[in-house]
Amino acid sequence: xxxxxxxxxxxxxxxxxxxxxxxxxxxxxxxxxxxxxxxxxxxxxxxxxxxxxxxxxxxxxxxxxxxxxxxxxxxxxxxxxxxxxxxxxxxxxxxxxxxxxxxxxxxxxxxxxx
Amino acid sequence: xxxxxxxxxxxxxxxxxxxxxxxxxxxxxxxxxxxxxxxxxxxxxxxxxxxxxxxxxxxxxxxxxxxxxxxxxxxxxxxxxxxxxxxxxxxxxxxxxxxxxxxxxxxxxxxxxx
Numbered sequence: 001x002x003x004x005x006x007x008x009x010x011x012x013x014x015x016x017x018x019x020x021x022x023x024x025x026x027x028x029x030x031x032x033x034x035x036x037x038x039x040x041x042x043x044x045x046x047x048x049x050x051x052x053x054x055x056x057x058x059x060x061x062x063x064x065x066x067x068x069x070x071x072x073x074x075x076x077x078x079x080x081x082x083x084x085x086x087x088x089x090x091x092x093x094x095x096x097x098x099x100x101x102x103x104x105x106x107x108x109x110x111x112x113x114x
Numbered sequence: 115x116x117x118x119x120x121x122x123x124x125x126x127x128x129x130x131x132x133x134x135x136x137x138x139x140x141x142x143x144x145x146x147x148x149x150x151x152x153x154x155x156x157x158x159x160x161x162x163x164x165x166x167x168x169x170x171x172x173x174x175x176x177x178x179x180x181x182x183x184x185x186x187x188x189x190x191x192x193x194x195x196x197x198x199x200x201x202x203x204x205x206x207x208x209x210x211x212x213x214x215x216x217x218x219x220x221x222x223x224x225x226x227x228x
Contacts, residue, residue, distance in 0.1 A: 034216040043118075043205050043219030044157065089156050100145055100209060101170060102217070104156030 012111040019077040021108045023090035028071060032093040034102065035064060035075045037086045044089060047075070077110075085112045118220035120206050126226045127196055134192045135223045139208030146189050147217060148181055149205040150174065157205055163189060164211065196227045 013019045025033075031052040036044035050057045050064045050073075057064050063076040073090050087109050091102040119138040127133050139146045145164050149157035160179070161171045165186040175181075178196075183189040193200055203224050207217035 036216070036219075041221070043207075043221045046216040046218065049216050091156070100147070100162060100211075100217075101159050102157075103159070106154070106156050 010109045013080050015112050015114050019080045021075045021088050023073040025071050025092050030092040033073050034091045036089045039086045080112050082112050118218050120220035120223050124224045132194045137189045137206030143208035143210050145209045147207045148191050151203040198227045201227045
């Protein structure tokens with residue numbers, strides 16, 4: 001069925017290290033993926049997106065990698081900072097006609113140790 | 115424009131009461147979405163509008179739930195005869211059809227049914 005999942009519920013990293021958060025999706029028809037960051041008491045905040053015709057996209061300190069062969073998505077955060085501590089969700093849009101409905105995974109909690 | 119606004123931020127209600135939440139999207143966004151999020155989970159899609167038309171409703175949206183977007187601007191989500199299982203964060207998001215960058219989420223309305 002349709003599902004988006006994350007490999008690890010919690011990731012703990014040292015400040016300054018790079019972080020990698022992984023996500024697996026099940027529907028090979030998915031064509032648009034987004035990473036969101038959610039801090040406590042707030043709504044999800046857009047980080048970066050990628051379409052299925054790309055395998056890599058870079059933003060400021062973040063990189064998203066898409067491997068369609070194994071249906072895997074990852075978010076890399078360079079030089080992780082305490083302000084990066086949050087829950088990270090991947091989401092996919094896998095419906096024809098770009099209905100805009102996103103399916104979210106359960107999330108990975110990123111803890112940054114000073 | 116300060117983003118997506120939701121009101122109220124918190125609502126405590128007794129089981130069996132009706133509640134209504136409001137969402138004001140980003141003014142130029144023609145799509146508006148409602149999601150529900152329970153603790154430790156990713157947001158779950160409830161319904162979405164394109165302008166004033168409600169285009170899709172999730173099976174999660176029982177007949178006790180109704181959403182409107184009468185003028186294609188703000189939206190309301192009403193829950194009738196609330197149950198304890200309705201306790202969750204209700205998130206609203208908006209987007210502009212055809213534009214990338216994901217959705218912009220509001221901070222949500224936290225509903226507690228006692």
